[in-house]
Each structure stands twice: as C-alpha cells, then as structure tokens.
Amino acid sequence: MHSNHLLLEEPIRMASILEPSKAGFFPAMTKIVGTLGPRSRSIDVISGCLNAGMSVARFDFSWGDSEYHQETLENLRTAVKSTKKLCAVMLDTVGAEMQVVNKSEKSISLQQDDVVILTPDEGQEASSQILPINFAGLVKAVKKGDTIFVGQYLFTGSETTSVWLEVDKVEGVDVVCMIKNSATLAGALFTLHASQVYIDLPTLTDKDKENISTWGVRNKIDFLSLSYTRHAEDVREAREFLSKLGDLSQTQIFAKIENVEGLTHFDEILQEADGIILSRGNLGIDLPPEKVFLFQKAALYKCNMAGKPAVLTRVVDSMTDNLRPTRAEATDVANAVLDGSDAILLGAETLRGLYPVETISIVGKICSEAEKVFNQDLYFKKTVKYVGEPMTHLESIASSAVRAAIKVKASVIICFTSSGRAARLIAKYRPTMPVISVVIPRLKTNQLRWSFSGAFEARQSLIVRGLFPMLADPRHPAESTSATNESVLKVALDHGKTSGVIKSHDRVVVCQKFGDASVVKIIELED
Numbered sequence: 001m002h003s004n005h006l007l008l009e010e011p012i013r014m015a016s017i018l019e020p021s022k023a024g025f026f027p028a029m030t031k032i033v034g035t036l037g038p039r040s041r042s043i044d045v046i047s048g049c050l051n052a053g054m055s056v057a058r059f060d061f062s063w064g065d066s067e068y069h070q071e072t073l074e075n076l077r078t079a080v081k082s083t084k085k086l087c088a089v090m091l092d093t094v095g096a097e098m099q100v101v102n103k104s105e106k107s108i109s110l111q112q113d114d115v116v117i118l119t120p121d122e123g124q125e126a127s128s129q130i131l132p133i134n135f136a137g138l139v140k141a142v143k144k145g146d147t148i149f150v151g152q153y154l155f156t157g158s159e160t161t162s163v164w165l166e167v168d169k170v171e172g173v174d175v176v177c178m179i180k181n182s183a184t185l186a187g188a189l190f191t192l193h194a195s196q197v198y199i200d201l202p203t204l205t206d207k208d209k210e211n212i213s214t215w216g217v218r219n220k221i222d223f224l225s226l227s228y229t230r231h232a233e234d235v236r237e238a239r240e241f242l243s244k245l246g247d248l249s250q251t252q253i254f255a256k257i258e259n260v261e262g263l264t265h266f267d268e269i270l271q272e273a274d275g276i277i278l279s280r281g282n283l284g285i286d287l288p289p290e291k292v293f294l295f296q297k298a299a300l301y302k303c304n305m306a307g308k309p310a311v312l313t314r315v316v317d318s319m320t321d322n323l324r325p326t327r328a329e330a331t332d333v334a335n336a337v338l339d340g341s342d343a344i345l346l347g348a349e350t351l352r353g354l355y356p357v358e359t360i361s362i363v364g365k366i367c368s369e370a371e372k373v374f375n376q377d378l379y380f381k382k383t384v385k386y387v388g389e390p391m392t393h394l395e396s397i398a399s400s401a402v403r404a405a406i407k408v409k410a411s412v413i414i415c416f417t418s419s420g421r422a423a424r425l426i427a428k429y430r431p432t433m434p435v436i437s438v439v440i441p442r443l444k445t446n447q448l449r450w451s452f453s454g455a456f457e458a459r460q461s462l463i464v465r466g467l468f469p470m471l472a473d474p475r476h477p478a479e480s481t482s483a484t485n486e487s488v489l490k491v492a493l494d495h496g497k498t499s500g501v502i503k504s505h506d507r508v509v510v511c512q513k514f515g516d517a518s519v520v521k522i523i524e525l526e527d
C-alpha cells in the first residue's frame with residue numbers, strides 16, 4: 001500500500017529496545033478519548049485519567065440518563081480545575097442502534113443450535129427464548145440466512161458473552177433465529193448488529209435531538225460523535241440541527257463509521273465531517289477479519305491527507321479486566337499511531353474496566369514509543385506531494401513551519417490562531433515536536449450579547465495529534481499588531497517555560513501574522 005511509516009532506514013540496535021525511554025513533557029502526542037461511566041465517574045478516578053493523559057471525555061447516550069451523565073460531567077469539571085488539565089467533551093449519540101434492554105440484569109444463557117426470537121414487543125422480559133428489541137422494522141429488513149450479532153453494550157467481539165445468530169424465518173412481527181454459538185449475555189444492555197442489513201432508523205433519533213438540545217446545549221459540547229453515519233447527508237442534517245442551537249453551531253461533528261454503508265460513502269462523509277471515528281467495534285464485526293486492517297489503513301490515510309482528525313476505537317479490550325494488554329493489542333496500538341491515528345478512543349476499558357487510569361497510561365506509553373519511530377520525513381513528503389502546487393498561502397506557511405522546526409530541532413512550535421485552522425494545518429504535517437496553539441479570543445456578537453470566541457477552538461484541538469492549546473487572555477485584542485503579538489508570545493513562552501515544555505536555550509518556531517503578512521520565525525531562547 002503506502003510506503004513504510006517506520007524509520008527502517010536507521011536500523012534499530014536490538015539492545016536499545018531494552019533501554020527505558022525518558023518521559024517527555026506530554027504523555028504522548030496521540031490523544032486519548034475516554035468513555036466515562038460507572039468505573040470512571042468519581043472526581044478521584046477522573047483526575048487520575050486526566051493526569052494519565054485523557055484529553056477528551058466521551059459521554060455515550062446509548063445508555064444512562066442525562067442526570068447521570070450530568071453528575072459525571074460536574075465531577076469532570078471539578079477534576080479539570082484541580083488537575084489543571086484541559087479536557088474536551090464529546091456527546092455520543094444512539095443513532096440507528098438496535099438494543100435489547102435487560103431490565104432484570106439477570107444473565108441470559110443461550111445454547112448453540114437452539115432458537116431465540118427477536119421481538120419488537122419491548123414489554124417482554126429478555127430471556128433465553130426471547131429478546132425484545134427497540135426496532136419494529138427488523139422483520140422487513142432481514143431475510144433467511146442473514147447474520148445478527150448480539151453482545152453486551154461495548155462488546156469486544158471475542159468474549160463468551162456475545163453471540164452470533166442466523167435468521168431462520170420471520171413470523172408476524174418476530175424474527176426467529178438460530179443460535180450459532182453458546183454464550184451467556186451479561187449486563188443491563190445488549191446491542192445488536194445485523195451484518196450488511198439496512199436498519200431504517202434515523203441517524204439522529206428524536207431522543208438524540210432532545211439530548212443534544214438539552215444536555216448538549218447546557219454543557220456546550222465540543223464534539224458530537226454521530227453514531228452510524230451512513231452518508232454525507234447525515235452529517236449535513238446534524239450540522240443543520242446544531243446550527244440552530246446557539247453555541248453548538250461551533251460543535252464539531254465526528255462521523256462514526258460503523259457499518260458497510262458508512263464505509264462505501266467514506267469519501268463524501270469525510271468531506272462533510274470535521275473528523276472521523278473508525279468504529280472497529282461495529283464495523284470490525286461487519287467486515288471479514290482479514291479486511292479490517294485494510295479499512296483502517298485506507299481510512300486513516302484519507303483523513304491524514306484531508307487534514308482531519310481520525311479516532312480509532314477498541315484497542316485494548318482485554319484491559320477491561322486485566323492490568324496488562326495482550327501482545328497483539330499492544331502492537332495494534334503502535335500500528336494505529338504509525339498508520340496515522342490522531343486519537344485512541346477507549347470504551348469498555350474506562351467505562352466499566354477495572355483499570356481505567358492504568359489503561360490510559362499504558363496506551364499513552366505505547367503511542368509515545370510509536371511516535372518516536374514514525375517516519376515523519378517520508379510522511380511530510382507524501383503530504384506535500386498530495387497537496388500539490390500551487391499551495392494556499394496558509395498551507396505553505398504551515399508546512400514551512402514544520403520543516404523549519406525539524407531542521408533547527410525546535411522543542412516546540414507556537415502557532416497563533418483564532419479559528420484553529422492554522423494550528424490544524426500545522427498538525428497535518430505531523431511535526432515531531434508539540435505544537436502549542438495559542439488561541440486568540442475574538443469578540444463576537446449574536447445581536448443580543450457580546451462574547452469571546454476561542455474556548456471551543458482551544459478545546460477542539462485536544463483531539464488532534466500533537467496540538468496542545470493555550471487560550472490567550474481576552475484582553476489581548478485580536479488585531480495582530482507587533483506590540484500585541486510580542487506580548488502574547490511572551491505569555492506563551494513563559495507558560496511553556498513554567499510548565500516545563502520549553503527550556504533555556506531551546507529553539508522555538510513561531511507562526512503568526514503581522515498585519516496582513518503571515519510569518520514563520522525561529523527564535524533562540526536565552527535563559
């Protein structure tokens with residue numbers, strides 16, 4: 001496929017693999033999204049997650065009510081204040097998800113070659129004979145021989161708690177299925193996935209709309225994770241919906257690609273969305289196992305070339321119950337970084353796992369090691385070639401800033417930005433050093449009140465590989481005169497020095513605008 005992303009031209013001395021790595025200032029350039037839930041909602045554990053490197057918190061509305069999520073979010077706010085670590089908020093929708101609610105929470109044993117009925121009668125209790133689902137249209141959607149997967153919410157796909165069914169026949173409103181493997185379903189919620197079958201449920205359900213316009217608006221969500229995005233129109237509709245919700249017009253939409261329909265419309269979805277989540281949980285069971293890696297590599301490449309953040313899911317499922325990942329999982333995380341992921345999304349591991357903090361920490365360490373051997377030089381050339389000529393001014397400035405920073409071995413790149421665009425473009429060229437995006441607030445009005453922009457832009461960089469935001473003081477005017485530029489730069493440098501990311505005598509590359517002129521400058525610090 002695309003040439004090697006590993007620095008193989010400098011063969012690694014085998015003994016050097018055994019040397020412990022020095023810890024960098026940031027745990028990793030690759031970001032970690034943690035799903036918060038029962039095992040990760042106390043102030044203590046959330047603080048641990050933030051200190052270990054989580055920079056985006058996902059609130060999955062597939063389960064739990066808005067009060068529950070609100071309580072968790074309040075705890076997150078407290079933890080952010082006490083740890084002084086920024087964290088963005090992502091609302092994940094339910095979308096076209098088929099679910100079985102297991103009210104009694106008793107585990108349900110299913111025997112291979114037995115029959116189980118999927119019924120839309122949600123009044124029934126889930127049992128070994130009958131599973132009530134939230135979708136009445138399944139009888140019309142499936143035919144004999146189709147396969148349906150049922151697993152615990154946030155299933156891993158390998159446990160003995162999930163089951164494959166084969167559709168035998170439809171009977172009235174019910175779908176009669178043969179059980180293909182024995183399993184015991186556990187938990188209060190199971191999700192279903194019908195392979196290659198169109199589920200006629202809206203991508204944004206009424207419940208999703210309500211959650212977004214109440215919980216989402218109240219909490220000014222930074223990201224909307226649009227579950228089961230199937231085509232670009234889904235993203236356009238979500239954008240139209242957000243545009244009427246005040247501040248949420250600034251919310252970024254991350255399209256979640258979770259089925260074959262989303263995969264076939266990937267290019268058009270990528271054009272509309274602000275970012276992509278590669279949901280290996282769902283799509284990973286829809287694809288033949290031998291094809292999963294191909295989807296991952298192709299999709300990440302497309303996201304990288306488009307300069308849009310890509311998030312990969314389901315990496316260390318086994319850490320839900322274990323303190324250490326399997327070798328295959330550890331290698332998979334590193335390959336996700338080499339393939340171009342911006343962020344790793346943890347699901348069951350943080351939500352109900354026994355070791356949420358340790359998981360974040362180990363994933364961060366693996367990412368950091370992989371980043372060290374990421375072939376930036378090759379990647380840079382490929383990206384420049386892909387963009388072609390003539391480049392836009394900003395793209396040329398951004399790529400030059402990265403080039404200069406690598407040539408002079410700068411410790412950081414400082415990028416001034418208001419919209420966040422310049423910082424994102426720099427990140428697109430995957431610099432080997434952190435980029436501090438100094439977001440300059442702009443005064444704006446909605447005809448009713450004045451407010452400052454900037455907070456969304458700053459938090460939204462928390463999902464982009466290599467970007468670390470800093471919100472400038474709103475008293476600094478957004479006009480880029482040399483005096484204001486110098487004073488903001490001084491604040492940024494001081495901030496970098498006190499936090500330890502910049503040291504005396506370091507070189508720093510700065511990207512900013514003076515009047516109409518964009519400049520890239522290299523500064524050498526004294527002490």
Ligand SMILES: Nc1ncnc2c1ncn2[C@@H]1O[C@H](COP(=O)(O)OP(=O)(O)O)[C@@H](O)[C@H]1O
Pocket residue numbers: 394397415416417418419420421422423440478479480485511512513514518519
């Ligand atoms: N307030 C500012 N002061 C100085 N330079 C800025 C400011 N905002 C953006 N820049 C610089 O202007 C150029 C355009 O950046 P971009 O992020 O597209 O700006 P905008 O936020 O105005 O869209 C980049 O070189 C960026 O570093």
Ligand SMILES: C=C(OP(=O)(O)O)C(=O)O
Pocket residue numbers: 060062092154227258278279280281282283313314345347
């Ligand atoms: C992240 C995924 O979806 P969810 O956790 O919302 O089921 C996935 O399918 O990988």
Ligand SMILES: [K+]
Pocket residue numbers: 060061062092093094227
């Ligand atoms: K969801």
Ligand SMILES: [Mg+2]
Pocket residue numbers: 258279281282
């Ligand atoms: Mg999913």
